[in-house]
Amino acid sequence: MFDLWLHCTALGIEDATDDTFDFVYRFLQLLKEEQAELTAAKLYADINWDHIRNVQCLHVLHALLSFVLSLEFMEKDVSTIFQTKFAIYCMRDS
DSSP, rough: HHHHHHHHHHOOOOSSSSHHHHHHHHHHHHHTTTTOOOHHHHHHHOHHHHHHHHHHHHHHHHHHHHOGGGGGGHHHHHHHHHTTTTTOOOOOOO
């Protein structure tokens, strides 16, 4: 359990469950030589391309907001969208 706390503290994940970093399970998999078959095609298929495109668009918009003062009023909305709609894992406020 202490190991879990260390990892979660380092990552800033406060709501992690006990099996988030299950060292024993992973170690036993290595001993049994049970490994997931990772191929480029499987990794490519797991990528959420819509999410990546949307986040990239927001990053470009955020950069524009930094340079075009007339768009400054949109900065709060863009920040809110980053933190809500396109957040995969939301960090808790400290």
